[in-house]
Amino acid sequence: MLVDQNRAVALTYRGIDEAMPWQGLMDQLAQSIASYSATLQVFSPRHPGYYVVTSNRLSYRRPEWLQLAVHLSRDIFPQDHEPRSIDELMSREQYQSTEIYREYLYPERLHYLLVHEVYSDENLCIRIAADRRLEQGPYGEVDKHLLAQLSPHLIEAARLRLRLQDQQARIEMLESSLSNMGVGVLSLGTTGEVLEGNEQAQRLLQQHGQLKVRNQRLCIEAARGRRLRDVLNDFLKQTGGEPPEAVNIHVEGLGNAADLQLVVKPLCKTSVGAVAGTVAKVFINEVGARRPGLDPSRLQEMFSLTDREADLAVLVAEGCSPPEAAERLGVSINTVKTHLRGIYDKLGVRRLAKVATILNSSMVAMV
Numbered sequence: 001m002l003v004d005q006n007r008a009v010a011l012t013y014r015g016i017d018e019a020m021p022w023q024g025l026m027d028q029l030a031q032s033i034a035s036y037s038a039t040l041q042v043f044s045p046r047h048p049g050y051y052v053v054t055s056n057r058l059s060y061r062r063p064e065w066l067q068l069a070v071h072l073s074r075d076i077f078p079q080d081h082e083p084r085s086i087d088e089l090m091s092r093e094q095y096q097s098t099e100i101y102r103e104y105l106y107p108e109r110l111h112y113l114l115v116h117e118v119y120s121d122e123n124l125c126i127r128i129a130a131d132r133r134l135e136q137g138p139y140g141e142v143d144k145h146l147l148a149q150l151s152p153h154l155i156e157a158a159r160l161r162l163r164l165q166d167q168q169a170r171i172e173m174l175e176s177s178l179s180n181m182g183v184g185v186l187s188l189g190t191t192g193e194v195l196e197g198n199e200q201a202q203r204l205l206q207q208h209g210q211l212k213v214r215n216q217r218l219c220i221e222a223a224r225g226r227r228l229r230d231v232l233n234d235f236l237k238q239t240g241g242e243p244p245e246a247v248n249i250h251v252e253g254l255g256n257a258a259d260l261q262l263v264v265k266p267l268c269k270t271s272v273g274a275v276a277g278t279v280a281k282v283f284i285n286e287v288g289a290r291r292p293g294l295d296p297s298r299l300q301e302m303f304s305l306t307d308r309e310a311d312l313a314v315l316v317a318e319g320c321s322p323p324e325a326a327e328r329l330g331v332s333i334n335t336v337k338t339h340l341r342g343i344y345d346k347l348g349v350r351r352l353a354k355v356a357t358i359l360n361s362s363m364v365a366m367v
Helices: 002-017 023-032 063-072 092-096 099-105 141-180 199-207 224-236 296-303 307-317 322-329 333-347 352-359 362-366
Strands: 037-044 047-055 110-120 125-133 183-188 194-197 211-214 217-220 247-251 260-266 280-286
Touching (some): 099 110, 183 199, 194 199, 199 280, 224 247, 296 307, 296 333, 307 322
Antiparallel strands (some): 211 217, 260 280
């Protein structure tokens, strides 16, 4: 039992970033307590979009099964956070009249059920259920003990996964915003390999002949290339303490290409990116390049503008007067004035200059 327990604890923390979270744990648990199936539910009552259902059975990967598992498990879990066999919670007659028994357990010839509400509060709920067929016999104290010993580790792992997901969402939002503002971002791994990049980084790599990714490594086709290699080597050699500061590297453009400014920023050991194996970020900026214009569809989302109002708003941000905007849109000046009134109402302003100021703000460019 100790071997099973130690392996289950290891799989609990390993399961945080599995493609199917805690799949390995459920496979091991079903084997350790001799169950037909073992199922884990991890969800956030406050955030309905976060719900993980994992089982050793492939049937649980079907969308209809996920919905069924969520629906049928609402009323059978004890509130004292102790593992319980179903016979401790209700009579056999009551059990056999429940929807979960009729809909799932009986058709599969499953007779015994072990349930454990590991943890619950307004932010997080964790539940484990396991079942056995008649020939496998009822659950005993040894099975309950394994679940109880696993509980604190599963709580910590679930909390960590929620935090990491929240932090990863923030990172993705930031890198998307930087891409909208014309800044490329690359993530570098522990051996200097390029792990991923935002859309702007991919575009810059395609357009600038001197900046390349070869054999998964970022390189510069110029004298500055040695500088980049030296900088990355310094970062990768860091085994403890504070990493070196961010380093600026200038890359001269070829032909009509703009010069590039590279800022290489190492991550400390406790950074969020370090969890995914990222040791440094490379920010790429075109020196003096014209930034992308405003996207009308983005303005529609942000300010609830109509199609025509959004098109006019882009021209206002570019400095067009109402008569110029009317000419470019091919509409009358009165139509422009009507759309402007709608823009004023939705932005809460009354002057054209104020509209342009708001639309050209960095916040609009970021999102």
